[in-house]
Amino acid sequence: MAHRILIPTPLRPFAGKQEAVEIDGSTVGEALQGLIARYGDLRKHLYNEDGKLRSFVNIYVNDEDIRHLEREKTPLKAGDVVSIVPSVAGGVGAVVPRQGEELTRDEVQRYSRHLIMPEVGIEGQQKLKAARVLCIGAGGLGAPASMYLAAAGVGTLGIVDFDTVDASNLHRQIIYGTADVGKRKLEASRQRIASMNPSVKVVEHEVALTSKNALDVLRDYDVILDGTDNFQTRYLVNDACVILGKPNAYGSIFRFDGQASVFAVKGGPCYRCLYPEPPPPGLVPSCAEGGVLGVLPGVIGIIQATEAIKLILGVGQPLVGRLLLYDALQMRFRELKLRRDVECPVCGDHPTIRELIDYDAFCGVTPAAAASAGPSVPEITADELKAQIDSGAAPFILDVREPNEYQICRIEGSTLIPLGEVAARSAELDRSREMVVHCKMGGRSAKAVALLQERGFTRVRNLKGGILSWIDNVDPTQSKY
Numbered sequence: 001m002a003h004r005i006l007i008p009t010p011l012r013p014f015a016g017k018q019e020a021v022e023i024d025g026s027t028v029g030e031a032l033q034g035l036i037a038r039y040g041d042l043r044k045h046l047y048n049e050d051g052k053l054r055s056f057v058n059i060y061v062n063d064e065d066i067r068h069l070e071r072e073k074t075p076l077k078a079g080d081v082v083s084i085v086p087s088v089a090g091g092v093g094a095v096v097p098r099q100g101e102e103l104t105r106d107e108v109q110r111y112s113r114h115l116i117m118p119e120v121g122i123e124g125q126q127k128l129k130a131a132r133v134l135c136i137g138a139g140g141l142g143a144p145a146s147m148y149l150a151a152a153g154v155g156t157l158g159i160v161d162f163d164t165v166d167a168s169n170l171h172r173q174i175i176y177g178t179a180d181v182g183k184r185k186l187e188a189s190r191q192r193i194a195s196m197n198p199s200v201k202v203v204e205h206e207v208a209l210t211s212k213n214a215l216d217v218l219r220d221y222d223v224i225l226d227g228t229d230n231f232q233t234r235y236l237v238n239d240a241c242v243i244l245g246k247p248n249a250y251g252s253i254f255r256f257d258g259q260a261s262v263f264a265v266k267g268g269p270c271y272r273c274l275y276p277e278p279p280p281p282g283l284v285p286s287c288a289e290g291g292v293l294g295v296l297p298g299v300i301g302i303i304q305a306t307e308a309i310k311l312i313l314g315v316g317q318p319l320v321g322r323l324l325l326y327d328a329l330q331m332r333f334r335e336l337k338l339r340r341d342v343e344c345p346v347c348g349d350h351p352t353i354r355e356l357i358d359y360d361a362f363c364g365v366t367p368a369a370a371a372s373a374g375p376s377v378p379e380i381t382a383d384e385l386k387a388q389i390d391s392g393a394a395p396f397i398l399d400v401r402e403p404n405e406y407q408i409c410r411i412e413g414s415t416l417i418p419l420g421e422v423a424a425r426s427a428e429l430d431r432s433r434e435m436v437v438h439c440k441m442g443g444r445s446a447k448a449v450a451l452l453q454e455r456g457f458t459r460v461r462n463l464k465g466g467i468l469s470w471i472d473n474v475d476p477t478q479s480k481y
Helices: 009-014 028-038 040-046 105-110 121-130 142-152 185-196 214-218 231-244 296-313 367-372 382-390 403-408 443-454 466-473
Strands: 002-006 020-024 057-061 081-086 132-136 156-160 201-205 223-226 248-254 257-263 322-327 332-337 396-399 435-438 460-463
Touching: 002 028, 009 040, 009 081, 020 028, 028 040, 028 057, 028 081, 081 332, 121 296, 132 142, 142 156, 142 185, 142 223, 142 296, 156 185, 185 201, 214 231, 223 231, 223 296, 231 248, 248 296, 257 296, 296 322, 382 466, 435 443, 435 466, 443 460, 460 466
Parallel strands: 002 081, 132 156, 132 223, 156 201, 223 248, 396 435, 435 460
Antiparallel strands: 002 020, 057 081, 248 257, 257 322, 322 332
8 A cells, every 4th residue: 555755855856856755565664665666865864774764864654753663663554644854954831930120111111012911921021031041053043033032022142153144144144134244143143132122131152062161151041042053063952951951942944844842851852862863974965055945944943932932931832742844835834743762862761971972973073983984085176176177188077966056156068967866867977087076065066976986986076165166266256155
């Protein structure tokens, strides 16, 4: 009997760009084997080298988490829907309220629409005024979240960031304007928040969050809002929140898809319960490579801010034990149940991680970890490629970006085959000719080089830094994105 399998956005390039497929099978395992038999490039995304389902890929049947079962042996009946939920670079009374200060006359007027709500009122607004919320990241998620938290009257907003405003930020990081390009994000954020609500205190943490400083940075805040964009920091924030007993309002985004939950609340799951281990480096594309709809982080960031406010007020039902999925393209919200993993090394019944670890090594991004994972793909720099072209010995240049990216900028004479089509179209390529593969920054093209090497291509190299490096070093007349 056929079952509907929902394909998440990050995996669609490897599944014929399908959102859903019908696959026969009496169990989850049979259905997944049928899926990878049809789309072979999905195998490495779903299964490890030992043939076991990867731990950072969650499988749901009719929105029910089946991790407590033998996942692949779970039987399927007519009408069942299987969801694949990979990691993309979740109560009341969880926050102990501080003694609230009296509201000023101006604050009574400013927050009057809050004060007439019985769920907030004077006492609730005083809790907000006394509260301290830390936004980790001042980017797509942190920008809208911090603005709404400031507007709501959260008394102290901490912001962790060490980046500067770039023109490419402006389509989604709405706290910044054109005049802010080149400024420190912390400075621009503080100025914008002060113009919105001068009574809010902004604490700047211009640091890269690490195992050495995370506990000190997070310690004095009531709620942590995770707006990070890499797996190392996500696991670091999660573990620090569990160790300190701080609720973690989590959000993540990619293209048209978003996730939100609340982690590290007593009795509830943490991020490791959802994703016990990270994907290998480069397997999951970042927003910088895959893109993101400009309004998507606004939706997810505001959900995170909403959860933080509910936790401070002690009202409603926070997203504890629930994973909220948002598909902007279909305008659809789905909710999946999460269970706390009693074997979780951080929040389980017998935790083995009681202090912060080396998260670069855990996520496989250190040189030592990379070396142990095997040899890296051969590379060529933009300057070396230009010299080779000028010498008259130009290699075949393969562009593995998407067609819409190719329209923005390209290397003259290159051939476009999107990464998701490389395996199926490898027969079109000449194995005897030297080849250079590129994408935007080098991540996707490295995957393509490895894939071609597996298929017998021996004269293939990756363009280090991608076309952005080409524009910086060779052809600055082209537009960057």
